[in-house]
Amino acid sequence: MFRSFFFAFGFILSANATEPVLKGWQPEVRRIEIQSSVDQSLQPALTWSPASKETQPLLVGLHTWSGDYTQASNGRSYAQWCMDRGWHFIYPHFRGPNRTPESMGSDLAVQDIVDAVEQMKKTQRVDTNRIYLIGVSGGGHMAMLMAGRHPEIWAGVSAWCGISDIAAWHNEHLTDGTPDNYARNIEQALGGRPTAERLEDARKRSPLTHLAQARNVPLDINHGIHDGRVGSVPFRHGLFAFNKVATEPLAPTEISAYYESQQRPSNWTAPDADALYVGLPLKKPGMSAELAHQPVSKPVLFRKVSGNARITLFDGGHEILYAPALNWLALQRKGQAAVWQISNPLPVGPEADTQSGL
Template identity: 35%
Template sequence: MVSCSGEKKGTVAEVPKEPPKFSERGYTTSKAYPATFAEENFDAWKREIPQIEKVSITSSADGKKEPALFYNSGTETPKPLLVMLHSWSSEYLQEVSIPYAEWCKERDWAFIHPNFRGTFEKPEATASDLAIQDIVDAVNFAKNNAAIDPSRVYLVGSSGGAMTALVVASRHPEIWAGVVAWVPILDLTDWYKFNLYYPDRKYNRQVEASLGGVPEPDTPAFAEGKRRSPITYLLNARDIPVFLAHGMQDVLVPASHSMRAFNILAAPADTLSQEHMKYIDQKKELPEDLEGTTEDPYFSPTDPAVMFSRESANVKLVLFEGVHDMAYNPTLLWLNEQKRR
């Protein structure tokens, strides 16, 4: 492990005697899970977690009722709350989130999977003010309907969900004990420019629909894109433990989005250079002169191979051998050690 400055503010919680054995179930990542990111089925949730419920949460912003999935064992002992966010093109019944609810069932955590205005293709979705408030309202719903330990409220997302997780963490840092963002989008306007090279993809049409137009510089749509992007707020999350992870071969969101997010939260001496980030984006490999480690205590041999790991202040960055993906065990084992002081 490289020596990095800053003091980690999370405190170690009780570590489970056995790690979650998702590998024994035939998967360790969302790509290996026996359902795609697009598949949504409440029956699949009920098969794995019979106590999970569909609930309706009234927005404190506009009064609209948004659905969510909620799990609570009913025990009265204060417990952690895991808030899991769906990704860009799916909604709250997204099946690849089921393993997180399985962990919560096995360890008596509460779990909530809010809809936050659904797929990212309309103005009220895509990290809008309404969507952010939906997530805050989901936390408050859980606190009102379960015995929640307020020092152990956790947030997880991947892709568009990771983008939203970083926004809500930055705008409401008082809530969270730990935040995990897999393959996040840091800046919607930059990602829009990147997708111009891939005109067959649907994402830019969805971005335009969400922002009210093409996000060209000096336009209202561009300003709206910045307002919905983590890059605008992320420095506000500097006191929260944040875990960023990105696949080196990701062709949907360049790995530099996670690296740039790391640079915002890290001590200046520990940031990655523009040259290194550009090299990684272009070559999909590490430059020889980049100092780091390939060891990480939260990744087992069945998880994606760690190519680079660095910690600084309250932020952790992992670049792994893989694509647009997330791994369950590292997420949950790391979160389990985080606690607000």
């Protein structure tokens, strides 16, 4: 069995030409290993690159809270977009499911994503003005965290239904003081409940602590209005995250009232319609032609732009809408003001309707 190794600046890339394709992924996607610049461990990732000799954008996709680098449910859609557009793609492990001290936004997990970007820059022709980051749920948490921890990397960050405050989310997953699975995951990562001496660690792993550093990064935060009821992350997490990058923040009392009532405060401006949030066709494999042509309607219910940041609440749950997410990213350039108007949206791949889950 043939295996090749490339050594560059402390990174190790391994690729097996006969390695079986991971279940659910496109045959062209390959597994690599990247040596951590912190603990020198070999960290896996999935990747694809075009044959083009010209520089191309790089999309970094992030797995969800309970997932890892093999999770195809979201990653396959990110990869397909890159294949269709000729972009580079990488899907890092960043220490896997969020239930160990090394995961859940730790310094190691953060550096793993930086290392993955550096590996692609060293081994592929990457347009460094077009490096994008995308994630939903636990991936949304990490996308927002990376926007704040390493704003110098990103041309655009698209975060969907992400956890913005670890301690608050732990509290939201207690029933009469008893932790559910997600609260237990947090305790496993922190070594106990996020109180007393562990509270600072929880804060460090929370996007709210770092997002003020992301004010120059085009950042698109999206959250379904039913999340927290049908889904595990109350949509107020998205609103509070937006406040950290906004020059005109939303009133915290009105955020809380919005979540409790699901009724937009009367003094918040009604949004314009966005065609990319409605009329999205369902295209799941095996679906009947009749059902496949029925549109997915997730209209925008609230939207606010402040500087390079935008918050969108849509009529949905704990999910990502790939068409608006990926088309928005494609317009962004590093060091330039965020572009919000999408005039000529590109089609998404056959798997890219919506995907939810932690």
